[in-house]
Amino acid sequence: MTVNILGIETSCDETAAAVVQNGRHILSNVVNSQIDIHRLFGGVVPEVASRKHVENIGLVVEQAIKDSGLSYADLDAVAVTNRPGLIGALLVGLSFAKAFAFTLDKPLITVNHLYGHIYANLLEHPQLEFPVVCLVVSGGHTSLLLMHSESEYELIGETLDDAAGEAFDKVARFLGLGYPGGPAVQKAAAAGQPGRFSLPRVFLHRDDFDFSFSGLKTAVMNEWRKAQQQGEANVYDMAAEFQNALVEVLVGKTMQAAEKYNARSVIMAGGVAANSLLRELMTRRGQELGKPVYYPSLPLCTDNAAMIAAAAYPLYLQGQFAPLNVNAQASL
Amino acid sequence: MYILAIDSATPVAGAALLRDEVLIAEAFANVGLTHSETLMPMVDRILKDTSLKARDVDVFAVTIGPGSFTGLRIGLAAAKGLALAADKPLIGISTLEVLAHNLSFSPLLVGTVLDARKGEIYGACFDVSQAYPQRLGEEMACSPESFCHHMDSLLEATGRSDLVLLGDGFITYRQQFAQHWGPKLKTVPLHQQLPRAASLASLARQRALQDDYDDRLLLRPTYIRLSEAQNRLGVGDL
Numbered sequence: 001m002t003v004n005i006l007g008i009e010t011s012c013d014e015t016a017a018a019v020v021q022n023g024r025h026i027l028s029n030v031v032n033s034q035i036d037i038h039r040l041f042g043g044v045v046p047e048v049a050s051r052k053h054v055e056n057i058g059l060v061v062e063q064a065i066k067d068s069g070l071s072y073a074d075l076d077a078v079a080v081t082n083r084p085g086l087i088g089a090l091l092v093g094l095s096f097a098k099a100f101a102f103t104l105d106k107p108l109i110t111v112n113h114l115y116g117h118i119y120a121n122l123l124e125h126p127q128l129e130f131p132v133v134c135l136v137v138s139g140g141h142t143s144l145l146l147m148h149s150e151s152e153y154e155l156i157g158e159t160l161d162d163a164a165g166e167a168f169d170k171v172a173r174f175l176g177l178g179y180p181g182g183p184a185v186q187k188a189a190a191a192g193q194p195g196r197f198s199l200p201r202v203f204l205h206r207d208d209f210d211f212s213f214s215g216l217k218t219a220v221m222n223e224w225r226k227a228q229q230q231g232e233a234n235v236y237d238m239a240a241e242f243q244n245a246l247v248e249v250l251v252g253k254t255m256q257a258a259e260k261y262n263a264r265s266v267i268m269a270g271g272v273a274a275n276s277l278l279r280e281l282m283t284r285r286g287q288e289l290g291k292p293v294y295y296p297s298l299p300l301c302t303d304n305a306a307m308i309a310a311a312a313y314p315l316y317l318q319g320q321f322a323p324l325n326v327n328a329q330a331s332l
Numbered sequence: 333m334y335i336l337a338i339d340s341a342t343p344v345a346g347a348a349l350l351r352d353e354v355l356i357a358e359a360f361a362n363v364g365l366t367h368s369e370t371l372m373p374m375v376d377r378i379l380k381d382t383s384l385k386a387r388d389v390d391v392f393a394v395t396i397g398p399g400s401f402t403g404l405r406i407g408l409a410a411a412k413g414l415a416l417a418a419d420k421p422l423i424g425i426s427t428l429e430v431l432a433h434n435l436s437f438s439p440l441l442v443g444t445v446l447d448a449r450k451g452e453i454y455g456a457c458f459d460v461s462q463a464y465p466q467r468l469g470e471e472m473a474c475s476p477e478s479f480c481h482h483m484d485s486l487l488e489a490t491g492r493s494d495l496v497l498l499g500d501g502f503i504t505y506r507q508q509f510a511q512h513w514g515p516k517l518k519t520v521p522l523h524q525q526l527p528r529a530a531s532l533a534s535l536a537r538q539r540a541l542q543d544d545y546d547d548r549l550l551l552r553p554t555y556i557r558l559s560e561a562q563n564r565l566g567v568g569d570l
Contacts, residue, residue: 099413
């Protein structure tokens, strides 16, 4: 049996559509990024993102179907992210998907964006073994999930305030490094030395799996002002210490969870999983503990709809379809 | 020719279906549920009632603004999904014009006003002396006071004395408007006060008869206002 699912994703600032066959084979993957627009504001502006989504949604979906080589009639279901994310942005994708599925007489499947990021790994690493501890880390999320199998998950920890990607953006803006913050901080950090500033590793030694990054951001500001008064404000050193402080907490917590739950693999997902220091440290710690670490290739790390279509496949097989009055949710 | 019209621009959600010159189904809800929950079930219901499929529809129509930003996007995203999947044309029509079309062949000047929050309204003025409304002046976002002055100058320019205001902005600012115009301001019966999908369908039919369609991929809402962030930064339209 062949199952072709059209995926649609508009939870933040990428308008995306993709067609995935049997949850594994990407037939098309179209992403329209608004990054150049939000750069003007130094961060994602929800109203502007929603306006761009409604302008682009038709074009993006049409392109994804065209690229897949399929006709509308070959589609078996329409999957869409309906949570969590920017509510106005989610509603564009959801409203379009409902009408599109309804008109084609195909089932509608609503997908949790976080599970989508997990499936980005399953798309590329079908060999990974369960149980899996998964770190989802992006501009909107910092969560640890324990996956018993492809379709059984539980949330074991999450950020209590800012997401890691948000912390990157805010610190980059404060230090005048540009937007988006992740790549900007990484670039500046490469020219600096960690350890010349001293920032806290927040929550690293607590025995739960929650995160907090807003205090780290405040610590950056305080340390920076102090250094400026003493005439020792080196932005590269600060970027390096900040990146280390954040990444060490992410790696430390993830590996603590992997040990506690006897995970056989560790996966990372979300835009911040593109950070090289995070990839390097997590992989090294994984090797030390005998737990292979997987992460998606760059195009599947950031928001995309292929991961949404892939995550919908097990739901399709279970017949978990959404009614026409289903709503979007900003939070989990 | 079947025309399916959907509207979620204001707190009202509506859907209507025309078969040639006959209105065969209409749904209206002003119940405070989010449009994401109400609009598509409404479309489903009127198509079921008429034993039609979405693919049988020849033309889709949607209110294109002004109105609630989120409401406009729910309506337009749904309309694009319908039109694209059915491979049929799409027509977007001003919410203010749809409201004005609640009245025809009347000598009264019509002001259509939507509650735009922040002490403002979205408004426009129409001549409805013929079957279809003719807009006089621009669509605007402004204070109720400014709109009163705008209407006064158009009353004078057209030599009219009496007017009527339609839309939820009239309900919000009723006292202010009544104070300004006194007995010159008339009130319509309740069934003409709020936007009706049937009015949208009627206007869409006039355009469809002339093959005057919008680009179903590129159509954008008419917000009138920029986002707060754009205003702050002074970047204009993006």
